[in-house]
Amino acid sequence: MKPTPQISHNQNARQSFPVTDYNFQATGDGKSSSAALFPTTKPSGFHKLSSEYFGVEESRHYAVEFSAFTVLGLITAWPIMSMLIAVTRLVY
DSSP: OOOOOOSOTTTTTTOSSOOOOTTOOOOOOTTOOHHHHSOOOOOOHHHHHHHHHHHHHHHHHHHHHHHHHHHHHHHHHHHHHHHHHHHHHHHO
């Protein structure tokens, strides 16, 4: 159902912006809560089993990704440090 506007379209006819109804408030349905539809449950035994199984493998993947990120960071920082050294030599 569309609300009835609370403003007159004749007000401020010389304005270039359209007149807007600022008093509109949408009503919410109090019964439509996701918590009521999906109650919280404990993790299943399968989740626990899979997290234990993949736990060791995940730490290996983390170590590889961290080392690759560190190498890329050092390669990126090297020209910046070289530039700073050159600028300090030029100034002094």
